[in-house]
Every structure is written in structure tokens, then in C-alpha cells.
Amino acid sequence: MKAIEIQNLAVTYERQPVLENVNFTIPEGTLTGIIGPNGAGKSTLIKSILHLIPRLSGDIVVYGKPYKKQRNLIGYVPQRSEVDWDFPTNALDVVLMGRYGHIGWIRRPNKKEIQFAYECLEKVGMKEFANRQISQLSGGQQQRVFLARALAQDAQIYFMDEPFAGVDAATEKAIMKLLQEWREQGKTVLVVHHDLQTVKDYFDHCLLLNKTPVDYGPTESVFTLDNLERTYGGAISFLGNSPILTQGG
Structure with missing residues (x-):
């Protein structure tokens, strides 16, 4: 089943193209890494799909219907730098x-909702910090709290913008465990990601992007030396099975 269809998406900023000719389809139950150099439009892609920034053109279809009719199926974890901690x-x-999409913004959470929120915090190892001010948490702990919020949304499709940036190894492992659980449950996850060396280990699909898609599909067929050089505009070498950007990008 098609979870997301992107058709003729284009985004400009101050009349300069940021994304253009974006067309691809995300199958349900996949874990997709969005890969590309700085300035390639990766975060812009997510925000334009979520209607957080205006599009010049393009249609976003979620499970066969316009995005606005399926908004309740979507969960989003932004970059930590964009949050007022x-x-x-x-x-x-x-x-x-994360529960307001289910209970509404007017109603106050009942005991059942509060208990569920505690369970989400426990799942990411943060239950003991439930009453801690978010400004007093470390970067990794803050990211875990936002993961718990995503869990609370109980969405079918998740967008995550650089969830591994600035976190410790234990948090990165916890994030990947959760993402893999979502995939096993049939949920669809798209992740903006920078570390080329972990792409093959983390994602079953990947989108190579540099203002326009270079390629999209199963990681084993898309994540190739030729495609990476086209994406980054520079030389790529491999150390074992891990790609390394040697220039450009």
C-alpha cells in the first residue's frame, strides 16, 4: 500500500529554488533515510509535506487522500535546535x-491519558524525569522526551528531522530500537540523516536528495557509489562497506 505520494513538489525561498521536480512514493511499513548534502532541501522536504512551509506547487497524498484529511495519521519530531527548550x-x-490530536485541545487529559504518557516516557527510559523541566535535561534526554511524545501520538506515519544529531550512543541505540519497532508494526518512518556510514544498517529504503531526488528505493539498490557521487557532487570512497565523502558536498 502507498503511504505517501509526492507529486510535482517545488519549494522556493526568496525566489530561489530549494526543491524542484520532487516525485516519489513511500510504501507503507518502510523505514526511509533522507540523505543528501547540507542545503539539499532535506528538512524543507519534510516541512513542505507537513504544510509547515508554503509550496510553490505539488500535491501530497496520504493513504490515497489529501494530507489535510489525514493529518491525524502523522507524527513529527523536529530538530532539537527548533524547539524552545x-x-x-x-x-x-x-x-x-502528543495526545491532543486524540482528545482535542479543549479537554484536559484524564487519568487514562496521563497513565499512557507515563508509559511512553518509561519506554524511552525517561519516566523518572516526568516532572523535570525540559530546560534541565541533557540533549539526549530532550530527544528521548520528544520520542515519547511521538509515541503518544500513536501515528501511522512519522517524520523525524535529524533525530541522531548531538545525542549519545545510548540514545541513538534507543531511537533505532523504537524506529525498528514502528516498522515491524507496519508504521512508515522517514528520517533526515547525515551519517553515511550507518545508512545501510539503519534504513531499508533511502531517498538521495539534492534539491531534486537523485534516486529512491530499497537501500541495497539505491545507496551506490555512483548515486552518492551524483548526490554530493564530489568524490566518494568506501572503507570496507562504509562510504566516506572525500571532497565536495
């Missing part, structure tokens, strides 16, 4: 925000 709220309240 000084906002006066604690970890539990952040996770409960």
Missing part, C-alpha cells in the same frame, strides 16, 4: 501534547 514545561506535559 526554555519554555516552562516539564517532560510529562510535553508528552501529553
Whole structure:
């Protein structure tokens, strides 16, 4: 089944093209890495799909219907740098925000919703920090709280923008465990990712992007030396099975 269809997507910023001729289809139950150099439009792609920034053109179809009709199926974890971590709220309240799509913004969470939020925090190892102000958490702990919020959303499709940036090895492992669980449950996950050396280990599909898609499909067939050189505009070499950018990009 097609989870997401992107048709003729284009985005400009101050009249300069950021994305153009973006067309691809994401199958349901896949874990896709969005790969490309800085400035390639990876975060812009996610935000344009989610209607967080305006598009010049293009259609977004989610399970055969326009995005706006399927918004409740979508979960989103933004870059940590885009979050106001000084906002006066604690970890539990952040996770409960993930439930508002289910309970509405007017109703207050009941005991069942609060218990579910605690369970989400426990799943990412953050239950003991439920009442801690988010500004007092480390970078890895903050990311885990946002993972718990994503769990609370109970979505079918998740978008994650650089979830591994600036986190410790234990948090990265916890994130990957959760993403793999989602995939096993038939959920669809798209992740903006920078580390070329872990792409083959982490993702079963990948999108190579540099303002326009270079290739998309199963990682084993798309993540090739030729495609990487086309994507990064520079020389790529392999150390064992791991690609290394030697110039350009």
C-alpha cells in the first residue's frame, strides 16, 4: 500500500529554488533515510509535506487522500535546535501534547491519558524525569522526551528531522530500537540523516536528495557509489562497506 505520494513538489525561498521536480512514493511499513548534502532541501522536504512551509506547487497524498484529511495519521519530531527548550514545561506535559490530536485541545487529559504518557516516557527510559523541566535535561534526554511524545501520538506515519544529531550512543541505540519497532508494526518512518556510514544498517529504503531526488528505493539498490557521487557532487570512497565523502558536498 502507498503511504505517501509526492507529486510535482517545488519549494522556493526568496525566489530561489530549494526543491524542484520532487516525485516519489513511500510504501507503507518502510523505514526511509533522507540523505543528501547540507542545503539539499532535506528538512524543507519534510516541512513542505507537513504544510509547515508554503509550496510553490505539488500535491501530497496520504493513504490515497489529501494530507489535510489525514493529518491525524502523522507524527513529527523536529530538530532539537527548533524547539524552545526554555519554555516552562516539564517532560510529562510535553508528552501529553502528543495526545491532543486524540482528545482535542479543549479537554484536559484524564487519568487514562496521563497513565499512557507515563508509559511512553518509561519506554524511552525517561519516566523518572516526568516532572523535570525540559530546560534541565541533557540533549539526549530532550530527544528521548520528544520520542515519547511521538509515541503518544500513536501515528501511522512519522517524520523525524535529524533525530541522531548531538545525542549519545545510548540514545541513538534507543531511537533505532523504537524506529525498528514502528516498522515491524507496519508504521512508515522517514528520517533526515547525515551519517553515511550507518545508512545501510539503519534504513531499508533511502531517498538521495539534492534539491531534486537523485534516486529512491530499497537501500541495497539505491545507496551506490555512483548515486552518492551524483548526490554530493564530489568524490566518494568506501572503507570496507562504509562510504566516506572525500571532497565536495
